[in-house]
Amino acid sequence: MNKAIFLDRDGVLNHEIYDYICRVEDFEVLEYQIPPLKRLYDEGYMLIIITNQGGIALKRYTEETLAEMHAILGKKFEEQGALITHAYYCPHHPTVSEECACRKPKSGMVLEAIATYNIDPALSVMIGDKPRDVEAANGAGVKGILIEPDEQISYENIKKVLSN
Numbered sequence: 001m002n003k004a005i006f007l008d009r010d011g012v013l014n015h016e017i018y019d020y021i022c023r024v025e026d027f028e029v030l031e032y033q034i035p036p037l038k039r040l041y042d043e044g045y046m047l048i049i050i051t052n053q054g055g056i057a058l059k060r061y062t063e064e065t066l067a068e069m070h071a072i073l074g075k076k077f078e079e080q081g082a083l084i085t086h087a088y089y090c091p092h093h094p095t096v097s098e099e100c101a102c103r104k105p106k107s108g109m110v111l112e113a114i115a116t117y118n119i120d121p122a123l124s125v126m127i128g129d130k131p132r133d134v135e136a137a138n139g140a141g142v143k144g145i146l147i148e149p150d151e152q153i154s155y156e157n158i159k160k161v162l163s164n
Contacts, residue, residue: 001120004085005040005158006110006137008128009051011149013073016129020055027069034080036155041082046117048085049073050109050126050136054093063091088113105132107139114140125161127153 010016015028041047049070055061070087077084088109090102101108114121126137126144129151134144143161147153 001123002046002118003044003123004046004048004113004117004119005037006048006050006113006124006126006142007037008104008126008130008133009049009073009087011129012127012147012153013049014069016149020058020060021069022055022061022065024065024068024072027072029073029076030150031076033153034077034082036153036158037077038080038082039155040158045124046085046119047077047082048113048117049087049089050104050113050133051087051089052104052132053089053091054097054103056089056091057093057097058095085117086113104130105135105139107136110136110140110142114142123162125158127158 007013013033014030021027037047053066056063074084090109092100092103113119121141124142126133126142127147128134129147129149134146137144145161
């Protein structure tokens with residue numbers, strides 16, 4: 001079985017603006033997050049993004065714009081020798097969409113990744129900046145780490161959580 005670091009996007013991998021990031025030019029990668037994640041990648045962890053993107057349902061931006069942002073993020077990681085395995089996103093929003101299984105705090109995206117990539121939840125962790133990220137992880141049997149928006153990820157803290 002594989003192991004993974006599940007990552008929320010906004011406020012963890014890119015700057016949190018407390019609104020939808022609707023334009024590619026407003027998408028600011030937090031490059032200081034890459035080195036600790038590269039260490040984990042080098043230890044065999046898959047890096048998997050799990051993100052709510054309700055702005056798509058609200059028609060604030062398109063899936064094509066989202067794909068451009070994720071391509072930028074992927075390129076920044078590749079430049080430092082790490083690969084993002086997959087970016088899962090929920091395009092739904094509760095005000096305009098039917099109820100779905102993917103929108104965090106539900107665990108649908110995490111469970112899909114576990115099934116697709118044969119991931120052992122006990123060997124994996126999710127990093128997020130909102131309680132719903134940890135709740136989504138826990139619902140899939142994955143440990144969660146809550147950080148402040150834009151807070152630097154601590155390699156040591158991740159290893160400590162994984163060892164418990």
